[in-house]
Amino acid sequence: xxxxxxxxxxxxxxxxxxxxxxxxxxxxxxxxxxxxxxxxxxxxxxxxxxxxxxxxxxxxxxxxxxxxxxxxxxxxxxxxxxxxxxxxxxxxxxxxxxxxxxxxxxxxxxxxxxxxxxxxxxxxxxxxxxxxxxxxxxxxxxxxxxxxxxxxxxxxxxxxxxxxxxxxxxxxxxxxxxxxxxxxxxxxxxxxxxxxxxxxxxxxxxxxxxxxxxxxxxxxxxxxxxxxxxxxxxxxxxxxxxxxxxxxxxxxxxxxxxxxxxxxxxxxxxxxxxxxxxxxxxxxxxxxxxxxxxxxxxxxxxxxxxxxxxxxxxxxxxxxxxxxxxxxxxxxxxxxxxxxxxxxxxxxxxxxxxxxxxxxxxxxxxxxxxxxxxxxxxxxxxxxxxxxxxxxxxxxxxxxxxxxxxxxxxxxxxxxxxxxxxxxxxxxxxxxxxxxxxxxxxxxxxxxxxxxxxxxxxxxxxxxxxxxxxxxxxxxxxxxxxxxxxxxxxxxxxxxxxxxxxxxxxxxxxxxxxxxxxxxxxxxxxxxxxx
Numbered sequence: 045x046x047x048x049x050x051x052x053x054x055x056x057x058x059x060x061x062x063x064x065x066x067x068x069x070x071x072x073x074x075x076x077x078x079x080x081x082x083x084x085x086x087x088x089x090x091x092x093x094x095x096x097x098x099x100x101x102x103x104x105x106x107x108x109x110x111x112x113x114x115x116x117x118x119x120x121x122x123x124x125x126x127x128x129x130x131x132x133x134x135x136x137x138x139x140x141x142x143x144x145x146x147x148x149x150x151x152x153x154x155x156x157x158x159x160x161x162x163x164x165x166x167x168x169x170x171x172x173x174x175x176x177x178x179x180x181x182x183x184x185x186x187x188x189x190x191x192x193x194x195x196x197x198x199x200x201x202x203x204x205x206x207x208x209x210x211x212x213x214x215x216x217x218x219x220x221x222x223x224x225x226x227x228x229x230x231x232x233x234x235x236x237x238x239x240x241x242x243x244x245x246x247x248x249x250x251x252x253x254x255x256x257x258x259x260x261x262x263x264x265x266x267x268x269x270x271x272x273x274x275x276x277x278x279x280x281x282x283x284x285x286x287x288x289x290x291x292x293x294x295x296x297x298x299x300x301x302x303x304x305x306x307x308x309x310x311x312x313x314x315x316x317x318x319x320x321x322x323x324x325x326x327x328x329x330x331x332x333x334x335x336x337x338x339x340x341x342x343x344x345x346x347x348x349x350x351x352x353x354x355x356x357x358x359x360x361x362x363x364x365x366x367x368x369x370x371x372x373x374x375x376x377x378x379x380x381x382x383x384x385x386x387x388x389x390x391x392x393x394x395x396x397x398x399x400x401x402x403x404x405x406x407x408x409x410x411x412x413x414x415x416x417x418x419x420x421x422x423x424x425x426x427x428x429x430x431x432x433x434x435x436x437x438x439x440x441x442x443x444x445x446x447x448x449x450x451x452x453x454x455x456x457x458x459x460x461x462x463x464x465x466x467x468x469x470x471x472x473x474x475x476x477x478x479x480x481x482x483x484x485x486x487x488x489x490x491x492x493x494x495x496x497x498x499x500x501x502x503x504x505x506x507x508x509x510x511x512x513x514x515x516x517x518x519x520x521x522x523x524x525x526x527x528x529x530x531x532x533x534x535x536x537x538x539x540x541x542x543x544x545x546x547x548x549x550x551x552x553x554x555x556x557x558x559x560x561x562x563x564x565x566x567x568x569x570x571x572x573x574x575x
Contacts, residue, residue: 123392147240150208167262175242180226193290193297199241223567246415259345287311291559332360358405370518370555431501507538
């Protein structure tokens with residue numbers, strides 16, 4: 045009853061009509077009053093509430109000017125009103141019914157590992173869960189298994205199942221007679237560790253103290269995720285995969301699976317991925333993390349049971365969506381059209397492209413754990429299959445294992461940020477035209493550009509594994525030259541069975557999301573390669 049009264053009070057505070065001179069404090073700000081609220085996320089002041097609709101009042105007049113009228117009326121901000129209303133509703137729910145929201149996509153199978161799991165950067169999971177789903181039938185010698193790796197925010201639900209009939213994120217690509225033919229193959233898809241759809245992640249309980257990990261969760265790598273998946277394969281008695289298949293972040297994991305376990309992977313499919321993260325994609329993910337962490341509701345990761353940082357999540361998803369699709373597609377779909385040309389322009393979403401991004405953010409902001417976004421996206425940034433990077437990670441894990449065997453407590457890496465600035469201000473450096481083109485993520489890279497020797501050496505363990513590498517010319521997040529780099533490095537490492545497919549803009553203008561949409565070109569190439 046006490047929680048219900050508090051919830052009612054929170055909603056009443058959000059709806060009360062205030063005098064213009066009164067300081068307005070949103071329910072979310074009251075709940076986290078100890079933290080300063082950045083101006084970006086502060087509620088618009090001087091507003092009245094009538095029903096479900098906010099009306100902005102006139103700015104307070106200066107003393108002695110009681111009859112003065114402003115030159116123009118105050119602008120309305122329905123987009124900010126919607127954020128504040130959501131905060132009030134979420135606070136009421138979290139007080140009356142516990143943590144909000146619950147991140148789930150339906151029934152899955154769960155593998156629970158009780159063995160400690162050492163991570164590349166020194167962290168440890170005393171135990172962990174892997175949520176997974178399967179399709180098709182496992183043959184007698186377990187030789188028809190395809191491990192399907194997901195993108196950043198996807199769950200294990202790649203295709204509908206009897207226990208969860210909702211369409212999966214690759215619904216049309218999987219099934220009897222489909223490009224991944226479940227009449228032939230037994231398909232396994234997992235939610236990665238660090239995720240929030242059943243696998244152990246920041247929202248999970250730390251068995252050491254019974255509290256949620258939050259940002260006490262250790263830093264992850266793509267390789268950590270893959271090694272956890274192979275723990276599942278061990279549990280299922282699968283010695284060797286028929287194929288490792290993935291797109292986007294999954295394409296990175298698919299390559300990593302072959303590098304880490306070359307004797308256990310029969311084929312590799314990497315679509316719109318890379319063998320090492322490059323500055324442009326790192327920069328875009330950094331921006332998403334920063335805008336999320338600046339939401340005062342993030343509370344340094346300890347928001348469980350409270351109002352989640354939904355505003356930061358919405359903005360982070362809008363930034364991500366800009367990188368997922370392409371300019372040519374948006375030119376055709378939206379052009380310069382406004383949502384309602386009969387109304388005057390507004391600072392809230394007004395053009396159709398703005399309303400599209402706003403909708404994308406709205407759909408996502410409460411369906412994925414913000415901390416998972418931080419950890420999984422950071423793992424993508426750290427990805428590098430170069431030889432030196434692999435050796436350093438292996439040495440760190442070996443050192444940790446030695447400490448544990450000697451009875452010592454594992455030594456964690458310094459958790460502080462390495463925020464450093466150069467002694468002198470950064471200045472643009474003169475460079476040749478060719479170097480300038482190379483630094484532009486969207487510029488075409490010639491087929492004969494030699495990848496770094498360190499990367500060639502790092503991929504040398506894949507020399508005997510048939511590999512399909514696919515790219516899309518309209519992709520700005522993982523530009524086609526990055527897949528070209530993978531294919532060239534594999535060939536230079538001695539792999540004579542590399543298939544490289546690059547879809548032109550005429551074939552697909554869907555950008556990075558092509559792997560989710562193009563059943564004919566992407567699905568057809570995968571089907572032909574798997575045989």
